[in-house]
Amino acid sequence: MLKSFTDLVVLELGHIYNGPYCGLLFAHLGAEVIxxxxLSGERLRTRARGDADPQEFIMLNSNKKSVALDLKSEAGKDAFLKLVDKADVLVENYAPNTLERLGLGLESLLERNPRLVIASGKGYGTSGPYSQMPAMDLTVQAMSGAIGSTGFADGPPVKSGPAFTDFSGGIHLFGGAMAALFDRTATGKGQIVEVSMHDTIYPMLTSALSALHNQPDSQLPERTGNQHSGLAIAPYNVYQAADGWLAIICASDHHWVRLAKALGFGEAVDDPRFADPVGRAEHMDEIDALVTGATKALTRDEISELLGGAGVPFAPVKTLREVDTDPHLIEREMIRYVDHPENGRVPVVGNPLKMSALQPGAELGIAPKVGADQAEVLGRLLGLDAEQAEALRAVPVRL
Incomplete structure (x- = not known):
């Protein structure tokens, strides 16, 4: 019976962002993530030359151990299967049928270790007409409607800046694995949890898709820029300031009244066109002109002081350089720093799961080098001596 996260052994066959972020969440909670x-390392490592690892790999692989195995070789496959025997969770986000071609189909792994929870991240899942399509964050953004609904009506579709489909898949994968572990406490049995990145984006389109049904006879544009996806709320936009931009939203009548008075156009409150949310949405362009006329003459700090005092929802649009040193993220330990032997002092991703009764240790280790824990892990879990463990890292000669 597992007593804590530190008793969990998690195997991660992860690459790029999806699987590794799921594994990172387990590592943050104290699980042993292997x-x-x-043999040459996961694909993300190739984004840097030489022996160095790229920053994105360093950010997503703290507190993990690394074992390098050639799963195409009998010795490597045998070692991996013995690790499966010891594991509680297997996280994988390989392309469809990759593990099956290696003779490591998920059903056979579950049959081998019936208590194993297998968290399988896929672009489009293993069923449906898209299941065999190559999937990366960009392509899933395109197929899911995310790109089609992003940008301005008179311009081309635009991808989201963040790789949100990769990370949405990883977050859901972690949630699914945790649900399966909870189920295992009652049944004693593991199961396969599959999460399609594509599936996780559909709920995020609720506002945009609802506009198709709320106003079925209208010709709403698919792309609405920074305005509300369903064009149902105003003010709702990113507005120009004298030194940048701010996002402002008025979700209620009192927000609108407070905004108008704070920014100096209080007379608009009495305009019958703007008397209720529906009217303001119908006159969105006029509302935006009023707000922009006020904000462009003020700095972000000046606007923040006015709207903060009035209780209006707003936020300055931060640049990446500002986010990189955001004091809020630093205080909440979402941005943490490690001293990397090659890269120096660099930021890594902290734990977003704040739990009152679970406080993992404060230390945060650096991402491992390929096979850095070969001897320790395979010695402790499989009983191999150091020479046997290191021999599994030898590049085989293939004829």
Missing amino acids: KVEP
Whole structure:
């Protein structure tokens, strides 16, 4: 019976962002996360030259261990299967049928270890007409409607800046694995949890899709820029300031009244066109002109002081350089720093799960080098001596 997260053994066959972020959440909670990599390392490592690892790999692989195995070799496959026997969770986000071609189909792994929870991240899942399509964050953004609904009506579709489909898939994968672990406490049995990145985006389009049904006879544009996806709320936009931009939303009548008075156009409150949310949405362009006329003459700080005092929902549009040193993220330990032997002092991703009764240790280790924990992990879990463990890292000769 597992007593804590520190008793969990998690194998991660993860690469790029999806699987590794799921594994990182387990690592943050204290689980032993063993990254099983190809001999040359997972794909994300290739974004830097030489022996150095890229910043994105460093950010997502703290507190993990690395074992390098050639899963195409009998020795490597045998070692991996013995690790499966010891594991509680297997996280994988390989392309469809990859593990099956290696003779490591998920059903056979579950049959081998019936208590194993297998968290399988896929672009489009293993069923449906898209299941065999190559999937990366960009392509899933395109297929899901995210790109089609992003941008301005008179311009081309635009992808989201963040790789949100990759990370949405990883977050849901972690949630699914945790649900399966909870179920295992009652049944004693593991199961396969599949999460399609594509599936996780549909709920995020609720506002945009609802506009199709709320106003079925209208010709709403699919792309609404920074305005509300369903064009149902105003003010709702990103407005120009003298030194940048701010996002402002008025979700209620009292927000609108307070905004108008704070920014100096209080007379608009009495305009019958703007008397209720429906009217303001119908006159969105006029509302935006009023707000922009006030904000463009003020700095972000000046607007923040006015709207903050009035209780209006707003936020300055932060640049990436500002986010990189955001004091709020630093205080909440979402941005943490490690001293990397090659990259120096660099930021890594902290734990977004704040739990009152679970406080993992404060130390945050650096991402491991390929196979850095080969001897320790395979010695402790499989009983191999150091020479046997290191021999599994030898590049085989293939004829």
